[in-house]
Amino acid sequence: MDAFLASPAGQVAITFAHALAILVPLLIAVAYVTWAERKVLAAMQLRKGPNVVGPFGLLQPFADALKAIFKETIIPAGANRVLFLIAPMITVTLALIAWAVIPVADGWAAADINVGILYLFAISSLGVYGIIIAGWASNSKYAFLGALRSAAQMVSYEVSIGFVLVTVLLWAGSLNLNEIVRAQERVWFFIPLFPMFVVFFISALAETNRAPFDLPEGESELVAGFFVEYSTIGFTLFFLGEYANIVLMSAMTTILFMGGWQPPVHVEPFTWIPGVVWFILKTLFFVFLFIWVRATFPRYRYDQLMRLGWKVFLPLSLFWLIVTAALLKLTGWLPA
């Protein structure tokens, strides 16, 4: 057995096992995030939400998925067929492969790579391709306008996310996500970096095209934005990708600012709970925040969105980066 695991075929088998161990729980979680969003929004609007399929409507996501899959696939006559079909695949693939480096507990990552945080940043900056390719390949003006908005929006907010990441790296002294979580053993980074934490969370809303920054799909002016021409499985994949991205961004916020798998304090009753439970609880808290924001805030106007990204977040994060670097250098807290 050991000899098999050491062989190339064994390595491939281990990698597949790792991937399955992450993807299966993740996809179930994504299905239930869609359910949770409908339930939470309903509760906030004094409605009941899905409550017919299964107890408390728990089987609703599966009913929806089956319905969407078995409908007729429609490809518009003027569409670029290949790109039209590739776009939703890109979206969902990018949302899933980012999970390869997420440490859900101490050392529990499929790939514990040295530059984990750069990998996450790279993958999240690629998410825009699914959207712009979908918008262009649909050959429809609403889809195209949605795609253009999305490209501008995601490129803008990436800049401040980059500066936030650099600030976190200064405190952690490593690009490895495990090391970043370990560096938060004494104090979670959202305490010394509170403004950056807020900037990161708001930019995460913009990166995932969520309310109040859901201009790419602004249904009041663009029908449904970039995926207006998609039906059945293509639509399902975009939907899946959006929610997987929400969970991913929540996990990133947890790792960067909320101490990842670490318990709040390292004393007895808290340390009995395994790290993966803490990680899931914190991630779910941010998923809830995403939904709460959607229920609370109206959509931004496009110029205000750009102003917030370039004229507020960028100077603020740049300023805080310099302050952090100076503070760490002067106090000698700079990690070795």
Add this chain to the structure above:
Amino acid sequence: MLAAIAFYVFAAVLVASAAMVVTARNPVHSVLFLILAFFNAAGLFLIAGAEFLAMILVIVYVGAVAVLFLFVVMMLDVDFARLREGFQRYAPIGFAVGLVLFLELAFVLWAWTPAPEAGGLRMHPQPGAEAGLSNTEALARVLYTDNVLLFQAAGVILLIAMIGAIVLTLRERPGTRRQVIAAQLARVPGETVVLRQVPTGAGLKDLGILRPPLPPAEEPEALPEPEHHGHGGGHH
């Protein structure tokens, strides 16, 4: 073995997609093949153990530069027939220029002898590897410690280029009304809202607000004349 297979896959796809960049008829397809080429180059960096460079390549080129390329190219309406019009006429000149460049490169390569110590260095492309540094730390040491002045100079040059671009494109458009968020937030009810006791049926004559509105035939002279810009079917 896996690394060798991965290398040949990445290299083959890289060369093929680079060829497709220049031969694809649709410019959007060209940009997409360019992105594929970037990806495979990043894969080659990964195999060479330069994971930092691989990630930076993806973040900077694929995540930002190519998005802007795609952004521009998608909005262009390229007329392919017109693009190919001059091809026959300019082809000989193009081939001549290409031939000269190729010959120059060939001469350089032919006359080039590697330095004697280069062979040894080639086996240690990563400075500081023997000190147990990861290649991110080794790169940082070269950039930010050993050559910090050159690095800063490069930054200043980029900053100048950026300011130049802004100066060239910035223009004052008279007559545009801009939103001043600070002014909006600084407004207080005391400056903007006046509460008045209005007698029933009298209106506010000093503000020109009459209530109930008089029939249009006997519109009073006191009302300030609203400006009409040609639309609307008024009685004027």
